[in-house]
Amino acid sequence: MTVEETRAVVTVRYWAAARAATGVDSQTLEVAVPTTVGVVVEAAVAAHPALERVSRVATFLLDGRSVGRDAVVADGASLEVLPPFAGG
Amino acid sequence: MAPVPDDDAATAPVGATGLPRARAASDRSAPPAAAGIRWVGVGVTLVAAVALLLAATWGYAALLAVTLVLALAVAWGWPPVAESHTPDATSIVLALSAVAIVLSALRDDLEWLAAAVAFGILVSFCAQLIRPPQREGLVLTLLASFGGLVVIASGTSAVVAASSSTGAAVAAVGGAAVVAAVAADLLSGVVAGAVRDERAAGGVLAAVALGAAVAGAVLVGTRFDEVGAGAAAVVGAVAGLVSWALRRVLVLQPAVATVRGQVGASVASVLVVGAVLHTVATVLA
Numbered sequence: 024m025t026v027e028e029t030r031a032v033v034t035v036r037y038w039a040a041a042r043a044a045t046g047v048d049s050q051t052l053e054v055a056v057p058t059t060v061g062v063v064v065e066a067a068v069a070a071h072p073a074l075e076r077v078s079r080v081a082t083f084l085l086d087g088r089s090v091g092r093d094a095v096v097a098d099g100a101s102l103e104v105l106p107p108f109a110g111g
Numbered sequence: 112m113a114p115v116p117d118d119d120a121a122t123a124p125v126g127a128t129g130l131p132r133a134r135a136a137s138d139r140s141a142p143p144a145a146a147g148i149r150w151v152g153v154g155v156t157l158v159a160a161v162a163l164l165l166a167a168t169w170g171y172a173a174l175l176a177v178t179l180v181l182a183l184a185v186a187w188g189w190p191p192v193a194e195s196h197t198p199d200a201t202s203i204v205l206a207l208s209a210v211a212i213v214l215s216a217l218r219d220d221l222e223w224l225a226a227a228v229a230f231g232i233l234v235s236f237c238a239q240l241i242r243p244p245q246r247e248g249l250v251l252t253l254l255a256s257f258g259g260l261v262v263i264a265s266g267t268s269a270v271v272a273a274s275s276s277t278g279a280a281v282a283a284v285g286g287a288a289v290v291a292a293v294a295a296d297l298l299s300g301v302v303a304g305a306v307r308d309e310r311a312a313g314g315v316l317a318a319v320a321l322g323a324a325v326a327g328a329v330l331v332g333t334r335f336d337e338v339g340a341g342a343a344a345v346v347g348a349v350a351g352l353v354s355w356a357l358r359r360v361l362v363l364q365p366a367v368a369t370v371r372g373q374v375g376a377s378v379a380s381v382l383v384v385g386a387v388l389h390t391v392a393t394v395l396a
Binding site: 038039040042043048076077079080082084087089103105106107108109110 | 142143146147148149150151152153156295296297299300303304307308309310312358359362363364365367368373377
């Protein structure tokens with residue numbers, strides 16, 4: 024099994040308060056496969072500790088679909104971190 | 112797992128298959144607003160504010176009854192939003208206090224309001240006395256209780272103001288302003304995509320809330336002789352901004368992900384403008 028087959032590269036895009044917490048619009052994260060949204064988010068929090076609180080209340084969109092932390096993330100997927108910005 | 116250098120949409124890596132990676136979602140210039148808006152909260156805010164507006168025009172008893180219902184909703188929903196460590200016990204404390212505080216408005220001045228709030232403070236401390244000695248989160252739990260008391264007392268002061276025709280008109284105008292300010296909630300997704308800086312986005316939304324609230328208040332104010340356009344604009348500006356700001360501040364609270372939290376935060380954002388309405392009504396009287 025090659026290195027390429029054991030790692031997944033995921034594009035993570037941050038919106039609103041998540042963008043403010045990370046300081047970037049998006050980034051790519053490389054994680055071991057098989058992986059889930061929760062693992063990718065943990066990797067993002069490890070890179071940006073300020074994201075931790077926001078990620079607890081955020082909605083996650085995997086390739087445009089709302090998913091939970093247990094959803095499986097495929098190599099090349101796009102994950103959006105979308106904090107609530109109204110209605111509270 | 113390791114982050115690789117920051118990457119904008121134009122420089123996405125190519126997958127193992129040699130094909131471009133899925134990019135539809137990350138190419139968006141605006142977030143999907145529906146996923147970022149707590150719709151229960153928006154709906155509850157609208158229902159509560161419309162109820163306040165209508166009750167103010169129906170009369171003192173109607174406003175008292177609506178305020179009591181809203182106060183009990185705050186008693187249920189507020190404690191987890193304020194991070195009480197014993198939310199159910201704090202809800203009971205606030206419910207008992209809400210009955211006392213709102214019914215203090217049976218007298219058409221604020222004479223009994225202070226005594227009713229003092230009763231609420233007393234009950235808040237008594238509730239702590241029956242907890243086990245560790246009393247984890249004592250200060251936060253007390254502050255959650257006191258915050259709820261302030262919101263309920265503020266709402267009740269609007270009822271007292273509505274004992275006069277001028278006060279009732281001001282309360283109706285304030286309700287209209289709160290309804291109109293919800294426009295800022297509805298536009299928050301668009302603004303989040305268009306304005307990159309989070310603080311600047313908040314400023315833009317504040318301006319939207321302000322403009323919408325003033326317009327809504329002046330529009331409804333024209334139906335009442337007791338409130339001129341200038342006073343309606345002032346009521347609208349302050350009430351709309353205060354209401355929207357409370358929701359904006361609380362939206363990232365973990366409990367706001369739940370229906371209970373959304374009800375608490377949203378109804379609180381309506382009742383909290385009561386003190387503003389009472390002050391303006393007093394000045395105009």
